[in-house]
Amino acid sequence: MNNLIHTATKNKGRRTYLPLFFILLSFVFLQACSTSTGSENPAAAPQSLPVITLSSQPVTTYQEFSATLEGSKDIEIRPQVDGQLTEIYVDEGDLVKEGQRLFKINDREYTQQFNNAKASVAAAKANLAYAEIEVAKLSPLVANKVISEVQLKSAKAAQLAAEANVAQAEAMLESARINLDYTVVRAPAEGYIGRIPFKTGSLVNPSNPQALTVLSEIKNVFVYFSMSESEFLRFKEEASGNSVIEKIDSLPPVELVLADGSFYPKKGKVELVSGQFDNSMGAITFRAVFPNADRLLRSGSTGRIRIPRIRTAALTVPQEATFNLQDKIFVFAVGSDNKVVSKPLTISGKSGTSYLVESGLSPGDKIVYSGLDRLQDGSAITPMFVSIDSLKTIGSL
Template identity: 30%
Template sequence: MLNQQRNQPVAVFAAAVAAALLMGGCGPHGSQGTQQAAPPEVSVVTIETERLVLTMELPGRTAAYRVAEIRPQVNGLILKRAFTEGSDVNAGDLLYQIDPAPYQAMYDQAKAAVAMAEANLPALRSREERFKKLVESHAVGQQDYDDALAALHQLEGQLGVSMAAMESAQINLSYTPIKAPIPGRIGRSGVTEGALVTAYQPVSLATVQQLDPIYVDVPQSTTEMLRLKRRLADGQLNPDGASQNKVVIIQEDGTPYPEEGSLEFRDITVDPTTGSVILRIVVPNPDGALLPGMFVRAVLKEGVNETAVFVPQQCVSRTQKGEPYMLIVDAEGKVAQRMLSLDRAIGDRWLVSSGLDSGDRVIIEGVQRVRPGVSVKAVPFDAASSAPAKTN
């Protein structure tokens, strides 16, 4: 009886230890050994190709369609100016009038010389014809006939000289009214009435510029030009048909110009200082809103990508070397890494040149919780639920 009482505390302690061990086996550490953790959940977007019209935006400057620097072609005194500075003029409009009196006198003198020669010419022709018949019958000597023939030829030559002088004087006289050679807008005048001007002087009297249509000259780098040609040749881009050469003009204040321009040609000479060629665009300018020398931007069409692939910019990660990549969920439900080749940013998305295909599931949310090779649970990305709430 005494021994049983002594052994009772030992039995109670053993029972307590067994209960503690049993409770420890049923705790959290024990459940990890018997149950496998659930795979992490990530939000994915399935890649779908889109049709994209690719454009490039280049800076440029406007230039007048035609420019005529007005210079006198004869010497003289300016009698009057017949235009208003800054106004529109038509081809043939009178701009300046040079004093025509000296040139009128020269023309009248040359005209009189022609008249005198023409008056003497019939008599010498008749004399030559008579002497020609008389010399055959030996009524006059051969020398007399030769003198008559020489006098006729001399007068004919003199008549030709006089007619040339008259024509030259008439041309000079016609240069005394200085007229607009082209239609356009004329700038400020460099001379006033009473000024003495010289023929073909280096300083122009005024300048007429045709502004409708107007040119937009845009430099394009040869690197970009070669890249575009290569993509068209490889079939990555298709020409956009008749609208390929259509150009949208953005004005200095950022507003689109209402008239659409057209690409006229690419220059064939590369500027060695900039490594670029000039693209010339013709833009209608009926209201004269575009002036020569203005800075604008031209949006040109490169072509059409029928299978464009886009990804959100915030989902593209980069390696330590700066190489872009994304994590995707493969067909087995595991995370895989895809290295990307990016073309350009359009809005808040990257245009992907290579690395992703249609049907790939890219991870949008949950990238921080996974790594390549890990099995995940992919759920469709809900853009509406992830958008930040607006505050008033």
């Protein structure tokens, strides 16, 4: 009996310690597995990213200015005589040639004045003829001393007066002819007709505040744009030449960007600058001339002038290699240990799809081209050096 009790007691102790033994054994096994796994999975290798080496190169940048277009001649068409419009021969927007009829003013009054002037000329010439006959008749009588010389002098004075009357009558006739011609309003140059505010039957006269229309001659088009005072000072500093005229002459041909964003196919030339600043605008006005033989440009249109600026050496960074942070532009520069660090840039302009760097980088520096969203300061990479010319074929990684 005592042996059975002892055996039972002994087995009960084994049942008490057996679960604790297995727990400790499992913990040791898990620790061993964890240690073994860590030793078999080393740290991930640095990622491979394309890297470019920066260098200075010649680039062309552009300054853009808002511009308005005007015909080389915007001519106000006004009546030269009073009267009622009886005919309007053109419509708004028509292209007309020099000398083409535009408007007709009632000419009855002016025709009558012309006919009266013609009659006056005829009467004056008849009087002159009579005076000439008198002089011719009296001249031999004076020579033969039949009559006194006073009578001949009186006849010659009458002849001079008759000649003056003829000249005056002819002048009146020419004035009447001019007024009659003015009843037909003709185009003074080739161009496009603007708005016509008057209708047939309207009374018009030279003192009307509104013109009959505006004719825009557009074989050449003037494009006006303005520079601020600081831009003008920069222009004078950078352009070659001693005077403002020489600096304007040295400017390369300029481009015109139309309102829809397209480029006008022909280039223009800046040829004029106003003599003073507009105090209300704080700007000075320039004028560029563009050929318009195809009549693609119209007076009153708007656009933008692009003035090229050629730099012999500039440090450029592709926009794809930059990122924005708090309104600043950064790049990831690659150090000698292949670790990256973000650098802020000062940008002076753009050339195509590249930024022009004023400060923040130097020629020879290396920057990451793409994959910037995977990086942070201190990240190590495996550089894949590529040339800028080959970037178009790389694509986004």
